[in-house]
Amino acid sequence: MVKRSQMMRRRLVLLFATLGLALASCSGSGDQSALDPKGPIARDIDNLWLLVFWISVVVFVLVEVALLYAIRKFRERPDEDFRPKQIHGNTRLEVLWTAIPAVILAVIAVPTVAGVFNVREIPEGPDVLEVEVIGHQWWFEFRYPAYTNAAGEPLTTASVLHIPEDVKVNLIMTSADVIHSFWVPALNGKRDLVPGNTSNLTLIADDPTPSDDPLPGQCAEYCWLAHADMRFKVDVDTQAEFDAWVAEQLEPVVVPTSGPELEGWETFQSVCTACHQATVQQPDGTVETIGVSLAPNLGHFWGRGVFAGAKYEITDDLMAQWLDNPSDLKPMDPDRNDIANGRVLGMPDFGLDGTQIDGLIALLKSWE
Amino acid sequence: MAVTTPELTATEPHGPTGLWSWITTVDHKRIGIMYGITALVFFVVGGLEALLLRLQLASPNAEVLSADAYNQLFTMHGLTMVFMVVMPIAAAFSNYFLPIMLGARDVAFPRLNALSYWVFVGAGLFMYSSFILGGAPDGAWVGYAPLSTQLPETVRMDFFALGIQVAGIASIASSANFIATVFTMRAPGMTLMRMPVFAWMTLIVAFLLIFSLPIVGVGLWQMFFDRNFGSTFYLAAAGGDPLLWQHLFWLFGHPEVYVLILPAMGIVSEVLPTFSRKPLFGYAFVVFAGIAIAFLGFGVWSHHMFTAGMGPLAEAGFALSTMFIAVPTGIKIFNWIGTTWGGSLRLNTPMLFSLGFVAMFVIGGLSGVTHSIAPSDTQQHDSYYVVAHFHYVLFGGAIFGYMSGVYYWFPKWTGRMLNETVGKWHFWLMMLGFNLTFAPMHLLGLNGMPRRIYTYPEGLGFEFWNFIATLGAFTIAVSVLVFIVNLIWSKRKGDVAGPDPWDGRTLEWSIPSPPPEHNFDEVPVVRSVDDFWHRKYTEDEEGRLVPMPAVSGGALAVDETTTGGDDDGHGEIHMPSPSYYPALTAVGMTVSAFGLTYTPWGWIAVGVGAVTMLLGLFGWAVEPVTKEDQ
Structure with a gap:
C-alpha cells in the first residue's frame, strides 16, 4: 500500500513538474x-x-x-473501520462558492468590456x-x-x-x-x-x-x-x-528595350498579365497600368524580398522553380481556376521554357 | 420480499446470439453495447488520424502528409471524435443505464431506439466512404462558408452536409426517446428529484439536442442547396451572408459542447459518491447547475465569433454571458470536491478517471474563462491555444469521464471486472500522454501558431513543443492499446463481478450482472435518492454510515427487490419483439444520402432509398409489438 501511494506521488510530481516547466517557459517566445x-x-x-x-x-x-x-x-485506510459521516450538502457553502466566482468574474468583466470598446475603436x-x-x-x-x-x-x-x-x-x-x-x-x-x-x-x-x-x-x-x-x-x-x-x-517600373529583360517582357505581356498587374513606363515615356488584378501586383516585386504568400525569400533559384511549376513550392489547385468568375486557386504551370524563365527573372530583378 | 421466482421469466427468449439477433434487437442494453463498440472503433480510427496529424507536425516543413491529405484528416478527426465517438459513447451509457436507473424495463420507444443506432451507423459509414469516393470533407468540422460552397463540382463537402444531417436525425430520435422515457417510464416513487444525476444529465442533453440540431440542420440544407441547386444563402456576391452560417453553426455548436460534456459530468457525479462512500454533495445544486449550463449554453455561441466583426456591443454582451457560464460550472466542481471531503476514498480505476476528470476539467474551464475576455480572445482564437482548451474539456473532461464510466459499468455489462492493475497503467499513461500532448499547445497558440495548418516554418519557436506534443500523442496511443487489451482480456478472464461489485448506490446494482433482458423481475419502489444504497445502509445519530441491521454487507439486498405496483399481475413480462424494420429504414435513409451526393444521376438512388425507408416505416407501423398480440 505504502509503495503504491509513493509511486502515485512520484507520478503526480512528474506531472506537475511538466506543467510547471510549460508555464515557466511562457516568457521565451x-x-x-x-x-x-x-x-x-x-x-x-x-x-x-x-x-x-x-x-x-x-x-x-x-x-x-x-x-x-x-x-x-x-x-x-484498509486497517481502519472508518465510517464516513453522510453529508448531503451545505447551503451556506453553495451560496459562498456561487458568489465568490461571480465576484471574481465581475472584477474581470469591467476591463474586458472597456477593452472591447478600446480595441474596436x-x-x-x-x-x-x-x-x-x-x-x-x-x-x-x-x-x-x-x-x-x-x-x-x-x-x-x-x-x-x-x-x-x-x-x-x-x-x-x-x-x-x-x-x-x-x-x-x-x-x-x-x-x-x-x-x-x-x-x-x-x-x-x-x-x-x-x-x-x-x-x-x-x-x-x-x-x-x-x-x-x-x-x-x-x-x-x-x-x-x-x-x-x-x-x-509610386515610381512606375521601366519597360526594357533589350537583353533577356526584353524576352521576359514579351512573356510577361503574353502570359502574366492575365492575372498580374503592374504600372509601367513605356520607352516613349508614357505611364500606364497593364494587366488584371487577380494575383499579386508585380511592380517592384523583387524588392519585397519574399513571395508566394511570404513563404519563400526571393532568390533566382526559387523563382526559377516557381515559374517552372508553382505547385511544386506551394500546395494549390490551379486546375480549378475559373478566372471568368474570379475563382483563382493558384498559379498554373504555363510550361515556360528555360529562356522564358530566365527572361522573366531578369525582368523582375530589373523591377526591384 | 420476493425472491426471483422460476416462473417469472421473460416470455420471449429472443435469440441471444447470432448477427441477426443484433440487427433486429430492440433491447436498450444491446443497443447500448452496439453504440459503445461502434464508438470504440471510431475512437481508434479518429485516434489514428490524430497520430498522422501529429507525425506531420512533429517537425517543421515535414512531408509526411500533403496539405490535401492533412486537411481531410483533421476535418475527419474532428467530425469523428464529435459525432462518431463522444456523442455515441454518451448514447451507449444513456441507452444502457437510463432505463435501469429509472427502474424501467426499456426505453419508451424501443424500435425508435434501434432506428437511432442504425441511422448513426449509416451516417458513419456514409462519411467514411467519402475517402474512396472522391475525398473526405476538407473544410474543417465547422465547415465555414463560403469555403464549404466554393467547389460545388466536388463531393467532399456534400458528404459533410449530408453526413451531419443524417447523424443529427439519429440524435433527435434518441433524444425524443430519452425525454419520453424520463417523463413516462420512471418506477413508482422515482420523482424527478430522486433521479440519479446521470439520468438528469441525459435528460438535459436530450433537450439540448432537440433544440439545437434543427438549427444546424437548416444551415446544412442551405449549404447543400448552395452547392447543388444554385441557391445563394452564403454567396456574398449575390447578396448572401457568409456569417449566417457561423451563427447557425455555433447556435448548434456551442450547446453541442455541453452535449458532449454533461453526460460525462453525470457519470462523475455517480462515481465520486460511490467511491467516497458519501452521498453527492449538494445534489439539487449539481442538477440545477446542469440545467443552468444548458440554458446559458444557448446564449454564448458568438464567443466563437469574436474576430468575425459583430461590433463591440455584441462582443461585450457575449463576453459577459460567457463569463456567467463559469459560475454553474464552478458549482459542479466545488460540489464534487465537497463529495470527496470527509469520505473514505477507494482509488479504484473508475475513481481515478473521475478524479482525473475533475483535475483536468478545471484547466479546460479556466482556459475557457480566458476566452470570454474578448480582446484577449482575439489573440487566442483559431490558434493552438483553442485546440489545447477544447481538448482539456473534451478529452481531459469528457473522455476521462467516459473512461471512468467504462471501468465503473463494465462489470454490469459483462459480469466481469476490468483488471485493476492494467486499468491503473491505462489511467497514468493516458494522464501523462494527454498532458504532454495538450499542455504545450497552450504555449504554441499564444506564441502565434494558428490551428489547421499542415506545416510551419523553422524559426518561430514552434519546433520543440510540437515535438513534445507528438510524443504525448503516441503515449496516449499506447494507453488506448492497454485499454483495449484490458477490455478483451477482462471480458473473457476478468474476475467475476457479482451484481454489486462497487457497493453501488443506484438501481443498476440491485440487479444481476449482466442484467436479464427485462432488467427487473419486479419493478422497484423508490423512496429516496440513491435508493439502493439506503436499502443497504442507514445513518447513526452522528450521521455516520451504518449497515442496515437486517442485512450484512449488502449482498443480500440485491435480491431484496421491493415489490412494485405495475407488475403485470399474471407473472409475465411483456418485452417488445425484435424487428428488422428500424435497420431497414436506416438503410433506406443512407442510400438516399448517397443518392443526393451524386445528383442528378443519384436521384435514382434517392428514389430507391425513399421507397426502402417507406417500406421500413410501413412495416414498422403495422407489425405487432409483441408476438403474443398476433
Whole structure:
C-alpha cells in the first residue's frame, strides 16, 4: 500500500513538474508571439491576458490543492473501520462558492468590456494611415489609397505591409474569395476578412523593425490548401524610411528595350498579365497600368524580398522553380481556376521554357 | 420480499446470439453495447488520424502528409471524435443505464431506439466512404462558408452536409426517446428529484439536442442547396451572408459542447459518491447547475465569433454571458470536491478517471474563462491555444469521464471486472500522454501558431513543443492499446463481478450482472435518492454510515427487490419483439444520402432509398409489438 501511494506521488510530481516547466517557459517566445507585444494595442491585450492568467493560476492552484488534499487525507485506510459521516450538502457553502466566482468574474468583466470598446475603436483624423487589406487564396494584398501613382493607381503591394512607427494604421479589410483572418500577434489580435463585408483593425507599432527582420504574421482562418503558407510581414519603418519607400513604390517600373529583360517582357505581356498587374513606363515615356488584378501586383516585386504568400525569400533559384511549376513550392489547385468568375486557386504551370524563365527573372530583378 | 421466482421469466427468449439477433434487437442494453463498440472503433480510427496529424507536425516543413491529405484528416478527426465517438459513447451509457436507473424495463420507444443506432451507423459509414469516393470533407468540422460552397463540382463537402444531417436525425430520435422515457417510464416513487444525476444529465442533453440540431440542420440544407441547386444563402456576391452560417453553426455548436460534456459530468457525479462512500454533495445544486449550463449554453455561441466583426456591443454582451457560464460550472466542481471531503476514498480505476476528470476539467474551464475576455480572445482564437482548451474539456473532461464510466459499468455489462492493475497503467499513461500532448499547445497558440495548418516554418519557436506534443500523442496511443487489451482480456478472464461489485448506490446494482433482458423481475419502489444504497445502509445519530441491521454487507439486498405496483399481475413480462424494420429504414435513409451526393444521376438512388425507408416505416407501423398480440 505504502509503495503504491509513493509511486502515485512520484507520478503526480512528474506531472506537475511538466506543467510547471510549460508555464515557466511562457516568457521565451518567437517573433510571432502574442506574449511579446510590440505595440500599445497588443500590450493592452497582453495586460488583460496577464490579469486573467494570474487569477486563473490562483484558482487552479486552490482547486487542485483542495482535490489532492482530499485524495490524500480521505483515502480509505484498509486497517481502519472508518465510517464516513453522510453529508448531503451545505447551503451556506453553495451560496459562498456561487458568489465568490461571480465576484471574481465581475472584477474581470469591467476591463474586458472597456477593452472591447478600446480595441474596436476605429481611429480617424489626418494622422491616421489607411491601408486596404484584401485576402486572397493564398496571399495578402495591401493598397494605400492615400498614395496614387502617375497612372492614377493606388500604391499596391503584396505580402509585406509597410507602416511607419508610432502612427495609427487603420486597416480596412475584406476578402476576394473565402474568409481569411489577418493576424500579426505582436501588434494586435486577429480580425477576419469576410467577402462582402469590410472589417477594421488598428495597428500601432512602437519601434522600427530591421528591414531584414520584419514582424511575421499569418492567416488565422482556415482557407484550404495553402492556409499554412498564407503569411505576411509587417515592416515597421521610421517616418523617413516609410516616405522613401512610398516614393519608390509610386515610381512606375521601366519597360526594357533589350537583353533577356526584353524576352521576359514579351512573356510577361503574353502570359502574366492575365492575372498580374503592374504600372509601367513605356520607352516613349508614357505611364500606364497593364494587366488584371487577380494575383499579386508585380511592380517592384523583387524588392519585397519574399513571395508566394511570404513563404519563400526571393532568390533566382526559387523563382526559377516557381515559374517552372508553382505547385511544386506551394500546395494549390490551379486546375480549378475559373478566372471568368474570379475563382483563382493558384498559379498554373504555363510550361515556360528555360529562356522564358530566365527572361522573366531578369525582368523582375530589373523591377526591384 | 420476493425472491426471483422460476416462473417469472421473460416470455420471449429472443435469440441471444447470432448477427441477426443484433440487427433486429430492440433491447436498450444491446443497443447500448452496439453504440459503445461502434464508438470504440471510431475512437481508434479518429485516434489514428490524430497520430498522422501529429507525425506531420512533429517537425517543421515535414512531408509526411500533403496539405490535401492533412486537411481531410483533421476535418475527419474532428467530425469523428464529435459525432462518431463522444456523442455515441454518451448514447451507449444513456441507452444502457437510463432505463435501469429509472427502474424501467426499456426505453419508451424501443424500435425508435434501434432506428437511432442504425441511422448513426449509416451516417458513419456514409462519411467514411467519402475517402474512396472522391475525398473526405476538407473544410474543417465547422465547415465555414463560403469555403464549404466554393467547389460545388466536388463531393467532399456534400458528404459533410449530408453526413451531419443524417447523424443529427439519429440524435433527435434518441433524444425524443430519452425525454419520453424520463417523463413516462420512471418506477413508482422515482420523482424527478430522486433521479440519479446521470439520468438528469441525459435528460438535459436530450433537450439540448432537440433544440439545437434543427438549427444546424437548416444551415446544412442551405449549404447543400448552395452547392447543388444554385441557391445563394452564403454567396456574398449575390447578396448572401457568409456569417449566417457561423451563427447557425455555433447556435448548434456551442450547446453541442455541453452535449458532449454533461453526460460525462453525470457519470462523475455517480462515481465520486460511490467511491467516497458519501452521498453527492449538494445534489439539487449539481442538477440545477446542469440545467443552468444548458440554458446559458444557448446564449454564448458568438464567443466563437469574436474576430468575425459583430461590433463591440455584441462582443461585450457575449463576453459577459460567457463569463456567467463559469459560475454553474464552478458549482459542479466545488460540489464534487465537497463529495470527496470527509469520505473514505477507494482509488479504484473508475475513481481515478473521475478524479482525473475533475483535475483536468478545471484547466479546460479556466482556459475557457480566458476566452470570454474578448480582446484577449482575439489573440487566442483559431490558434493552438483553442485546440489545447477544447481538448482539456473534451478529452481531459469528457473522455476521462467516459473512461471512468467504462471501468465503473463494465462489470454490469459483462459480469466481469476490468483488471485493476492494467486499468491503473491505462489511467497514468493516458494522464501523462494527454498532458504532454495538450499542455504545450497552450504555449504554441499564444506564441502565434494558428490551428489547421499542415506545416510551419523553422524559426518561430514552434519546433520543440510540437515535438513534445507528438510524443504525448503516441503515449496516449499506447494507453488506448492497454485499454483495449484490458477490455478483451477482462471480458473473457476478468474476475467475476457479482451484481454489486462497487457497493453501488443506484438501481443498476440491485440487479444481476449482466442484467436479464427485462432488467427487473419486479419493478422497484423508490423512496429516496440513491435508493439502493439506503436499502443497504442507514445513518447513526452522528450521521455516520451504518449497515442496515437486517442485512450484512449488502449482498443480500440485491435480491431484496421491493415489490412494485405495475407488475403485470399474471407473472409475465411483456418485452417488445425484435424487428428488422428500424435497420431497414436506416438503410433506406443512407442510400438516399448517397443518392443526393451524386445528383442528378443519384436521384435514382434517392428514389430507391425513399421507397426502402417507406417500406421500413410501413412495416414498422403495422407489425405487432409483441408476438403474443398476433
